[in-house]
Amino acid sequence: MRAMPISARRALASATEKGADEIARMAETLAPEDTGDLVGSIAVTVGPKNTPAHSHPGGTRTVPEGAAAVTAGNGDVRYAHLVEFGTRKAPAQPFFWPAFRVLRKRSETRIKRAMTKAIKEEWNK
Structure with missing residues (x-):
């Protein structure tokens, strides 16, 4: 990341x-x-x-520079995974992963476009 020009890092962070x-x-x-x-x-x-404690997926994690994490749940709401995947007595009510799957490609394309544009602008200076 540090080797990237500042304009490219900003473009990556914004698109992400x-x-x-x-x-x-x-x-x-x-x-x-x-x-x-x-x-x-x-x-x-x-x-x-850092992501919120007890968040889904994976609890507290450090999000690196230029990245973003979407989480559900926190110290007060510790049941996001139970709603997402269900339990023996409660049916699953998926909300997190369906949203990710629907918008993943769009987000990836946006990031690639932003990086390509930033690199071309940097190259043409």
Whole structure:
């Protein structure tokens, strides 16, 4: 990352954050709204920072520079994975991974376009 020009790093961060925001908004739309706590726990963490404790997928993680993570759950909402995948007594209500799967390609394309544009601009200086 440090070897990349600042303009390319900014383009990467901007495109990544925009894609993560779209995924988070769709996950919020798909999430069940019983109390609204689950919807309110869906967050975007832009690096370099840590994701919320007890978040799905994978708990607390350090998001590297130029990356973004979408998580559901936090210290108060520790059941996002149970809603997503269900339990023996409660059926699954997928919201997180469907949003990711629907918007993944779009986000990847946006990032590639932004990086290509930044590299071309840097090259032509």
